[in-house]
Structure formats: structure tokens, C-alpha cells
Amino acid sequence: MITNNVNKKHLFVFLAIGFCGLSWFFGFEYGIKVQARREFSLAVANMRRCEDGRLKEYFKARVYSYASYVPDDWLNADLDNGPVDEGSAGELAVIKDAYDPTAEYKEMKRRIEAASK
Numbered sequence: 517m518i519t520n521n522v523n524k525k526h527l528f529v530f531l532a533i534g535f536c537g538l539s540w541f542f543g544f545e546y547g548i549k550v551q552a553r554r555e556f557s558l559a560v561a562n563m564r565r566c567e568d569g570r571l572k573e574y575f576k577a578r579v580y581s582y583a584s585y586v587p588d589d590w591l592n593a594d595l596d597n598g599p600v601d602e603g604s605a606g607e608l609a610v611i612k613d614a615y616d617p618t619a620e621y622k623e624m625k626r627r628i629e630a631a632s633k
Contacts, residue, residue, distance in 0.1 A: 552585035560595065572597075573604050580620040588631045596625055 559582060563575035577600045583591060599621045 549585055552582050553590075556582035556586050556590070563597070569604055573601055576600050577620075580624050583620065583624040583627070588627055591624060591628045591631060593628055593632065596628060 556579065559575050559578035563572060563579055566572045566575055576597050579595060580600065583595070599618050
């Protein structure tokens with residue numbers, strides 16, 4: 517009888533830890549996607565309003581970077597503003613991680629073209 521209770525306790529602890537771990541993981545992933553979609557929307561709005569060339573390049577790079585986190589139906593041809601001109605962005609750091617804005621632009625353009633077919 518003691519063994520049966522111990523096994524039930526171990527099973528309960530194991531399931532509780534597993535449930536907490538999975539909840540944290542999927543909640544974290546969901547939070548990242550929600551935040552990226554908000555940032556994408558903000559960058560698109562700022563890119564459309566911006567008249568300063570340096571800031572426009574910055575927001576364009578942000579749009580291309582966050583485009584990988586949004587569904588295809590969020591992407592359309594009016595977001596295609598050409599590759600990011602890193603030289604005209606001046607001293608503005610586009611993104612702090614290792615990042616290739618040209619590759620991000622090409623991927624977004626590919627997704628826009630695929631969605632329009």
C-alpha cells in the first residue's frame with residue numbers, strides 16, 4: 517500500500533512539472549509572436565509616415581526583420597520598399613544581433629510573391 521501511494525505521488529509530481537514546463541514554453545513562444553506582431557505593425561506605420569531618409573531605412577529594416585513573425589496575409593506589395601540601404605541609415609543601428617537585412621528583404625519579397633499567386 518505504501519508503494520502504491522509513493523508511485524502516485526511520483527506520477528503526480530512528474531505530470532505537474534511536465535505541465536508547468538510545457539505551459540511556460542508555449543506561453544513564452546506565444547508572447548514572442550504577439551510582441552513581434554505589435555512591433556511589425558508599429559514599424560509599418562512609422563515607415564509610412566517617416567520623411568527622414570535615415571529613419572525610413574531604419575523602419576524599413578525593422579519591418580523586414582519582423583516580417584518572419586507575421587502571417588502571410590499581413591504581407592502585401594506596398595511593404596516592398598526595396599532593399600535596406602545601410603549606408604544611408606548612418607549611425608543608426610538597425611538591429612543589435614547578427615543580421616542580414618538583404619536576406620530578410622528577399623525572404624519577405626518571396627513570401628509576398630507567393631501569396632499573390
